[in-house]
Amino acid sequence: MGLFQIKPDIHYGANSLDILRTLEIEKVFLVTDENMVKLKVINKVTNILKSRGIEAKVYSDVKPDPTDEEIIKGMLELSACDPDCVIALGGGSPIDACKSMIYFTNQIKRAIGQNKKPKFIAIPTTSGTGSEVTSYAVVTTKDKKIPLSDSEMLPDIAILNPEFIKTLSPSIIADTGMDVLTHAIEAYVSKSRNLFTNTFAIGAIKTVFADLVSNFENPQLEKERINLQIASCMAGVAFSNAGLGINHSIAHSLGARFHKPHGRLNAVIMSEVIQFNARNKNAAKYYREIVEALGFSPKEDVEGVEILAKAIKMRASKMGIPNSLSELGIPKEQYFAEMEGIIDQIENDMCTGENPRRFSRIEMKQLLTDLY
Ligand SMILES: NC(=O)c1ccc[n+]([C@@H]2O[C@H](COP(=O)([O-])OP(=O)(O)OC[C@H]3O[C@@H](n4cnc5c(N)ncnc54)[C@H](O)[C@@H]3O)[C@@H](O)[C@H]2O)c1
Ligand SMILES: [Fe+2]
Known part of the structure; x- marks a missing residue:
C-alpha cells in the first residue's frame, strides 16, 4: 500500500504570520538558537504573542547539529x-x-x-532542510548523527515567511541551498520514489538551478529568495515521503566527526556520489530525466549523468564551495584512520536503505578515498 503524506498546513508569503493571531492558544514554548535572539528574528513572533497577551517561554540553547544533551535539557x-x-x-x-x-x-x-499534545508550529529561517514539513529529525551524539523518523514529529503548521530569511549570509545560502538540491535529487532516484514525490523533487531541482546562484550573489533579490524557500519545502515533502540516500548517510557520518556544515558536506560530495550511483541502470536513467527537465538533451543516460555532475560542480564552485574533502579541511590522518567506523555508520544510516544502488565495503572505501 502506498502512502503519500502531506501533513502541515503551509502558510506562506508576507502575511503568513497572521495565522498566529487566530490560534486558540494560551502558553507557548519557543525553541530557537542564540543567533535568532541576537538578530531579533524571534521578535517578529514574540511581539505578536505579546500583543495577544500570550505567555512565551524561549529556549535558545540549541547549537548547529543539536546534541542529545541539548535535547534532554x-x-x-x-x-x-x-x-x-x-x-x-x-x-x-x-x-x-x-x-x-x-x-x-x-x-x-x-x-x-497523559495524552495531551501541544500544537506544533515550525518556522524555518533557512532554505533549507525542509524540516518544517518532514517527519525527520537529526540528533548528534559524540561522533554520530542519528536520523530519527516518526510521523509524530510532523508539525501541525509550517509558516514560510520571506522576512525570516532576509538575514542569511551568502555562505549559509549556498550551503543550505545545496542541501535542498541534495534532498530533491536523492528523493528523485530513491527506491521509494513515486509520481507524487518525483513531481515535488523536479520542481525543487528546477528552482534551485534557476535561482540559487543569483540568491547567493545578491541575497536581497526577493523573487529568488522566496522561490528558494518554497523549493526547500517542496524538496522536504519529496524526501519525507521517498527517503534520501548515501549522499546524506556520508554527510551524517562525516558531519558528526568533523563538524562541517551539513549542506556544505552534501555539496562537496554530490557529483561523485551521483556518478557512483549511476552504475545502477535505473539511477542513471533518472539522472538523465533530471537534466532533460533542466533543458539539456543528452544522447545517452551516461551523458546525462556527466552533465548533471558537471552542472552541480560548476554551481558549487561559483559559490566558493570546496571541490574535495581535503579542500574542505578534513584532517587526512584522522579521516583515513577512522575509515572503517565511517563506513559502519554509512551502512547503518537510515538513509542508506533508500539508495538506488547497493554497494560493498570495498566500493564505499574507494568512493570515500576518491572524495578526499
Ligand atoms: N529534519 C530534516 O529533515 C533535516 C534534513 C536535512 C538536514 N537536517 C539537519 O539540520 C541541520 C542543519 O540545518 P540548517 O542547514 O538549516 O542550519 P542550522 O540550523 O544549523 O543553522 C546554521 C547557521 O545559520 C544560522 N541561521 C539560521 N537562520 C538564519 C537567518 N535567517 N539569518 C542568519 N543566520 C541564520 C544559525 O544561527 C546557524 O549559525 C543539521 O543538523 C542537519 O543534519 C535535518
Ligand atoms: Fe539534508
Missing part, C-alpha cells in the same frame, strides 16, 4: 513550561531539536497515561 524546560503550543523557529538545527524534544516528551507522557 530542552525536554526538562518543555515539561516544566507545560505549553499548549510549541513553536520551532530557526534553521534545521532548532527545528530538529524541537521535534526531538516533542517526540521523546510525548513518549514519556503516554507511558504515564
Whole structure:
C-alpha cells in the first residue's frame, strides 16, 4: 500500500504570520538558537504573542547539529513550561531539536497515561532542510548523527515567511541551498520514489538551478529568495515521503566527526556520489530525466549523468564551495584512520536503505578515498 503524506498546513508569503493571531492558544514554548535572539528574528513572533497577551517561554540553547544533551535539557524546560503550543523557529538545527524534544516528551507522557499534545508550529529561517514539513529529525551524539523518523514529529503548521530569511549570509545560502538540491535529487532516484514525490523533487531541482546562484550573489533579490524557500519545502515533502540516500548517510557520518556544515558536506560530495550511483541502470536513467527537465538533451543516460555532475560542480564552485574533502579541511590522518567506523555508520544510516544502488565495503572505501 502506498502512502503519500502531506501533513502541515503551509502558510506562506508576507502575511503568513497572521495565522498566529487566530490560534486558540494560551502558553507557548519557543525553541530557537542564540543567533535568532541576537538578530531579533524571534521578535517578529514574540511581539505578536505579546500583543495577544500570550505567555512565551524561549529556549535558545540549541547549537548547529543539536546534541542529545541539548535535547534532554530542552525536554526538562518543555515539561516544566507545560505549553499548549510549541513553536520551532530557526534553521534545521532548532527545528530538529524541537521535534526531538516533542517526540521523546510525548513518549514519556503516554507511558504515564497523559495524552495531551501541544500544537506544533515550525518556522524555518533557512532554505533549507525542509524540516518544517518532514517527519525527520537529526540528533548528534559524540561522533554520530542519528536520523530519527516518526510521523509524530510532523508539525501541525509550517509558516514560510520571506522576512525570516532576509538575514542569511551568502555562505549559509549556498550551503543550505545545496542541501535542498541534495534532498530533491536523492528523493528523485530513491527506491521509494513515486509520481507524487518525483513531481515535488523536479520542481525543487528546477528552482534551485534557476535561482540559487543569483540568491547567493545578491541575497536581497526577493523573487529568488522566496522561490528558494518554497523549493526547500517542496524538496522536504519529496524526501519525507521517498527517503534520501548515501549522499546524506556520508554527510551524517562525516558531519558528526568533523563538524562541517551539513549542506556544505552534501555539496562537496554530490557529483561523485551521483556518478557512483549511476552504475545502477535505473539511477542513471533518472539522472538523465533530471537534466532533460533542466533543458539539456543528452544522447545517452551516461551523458546525462556527466552533465548533471558537471552542472552541480560548476554551481558549487561559483559559490566558493570546496571541490574535495581535503579542500574542505578534513584532517587526512584522522579521516583515513577512522575509515572503517565511517563506513559502519554509512551502512547503518537510515538513509542508506533508500539508495538506488547497493554497494560493498570495498566500493564505499574507494568512493570515500576518491572524495578526499
Ligand atoms: N529534519 C530534516 O529533515 C533535516 C534534513 C536535512 C538536514 N537536517 C539537519 O539540520 C541541520 C542543519 O540545518 P540548517 O542547514 O538549516 O542550519 P542550522 O540550523 O544549523 O543553522 C546554521 C547557521 O545559520 C544560522 N541561521 C539560521 N537562520 C538564519 C537567518 N535567517 N539569518 C542568519 N543566520 C541564520 C544559525 O544561527 C546557524 O549559525 C543539521 O543538523 C542537519 O543534519 C535535518
Ligand atoms: Fe539534508
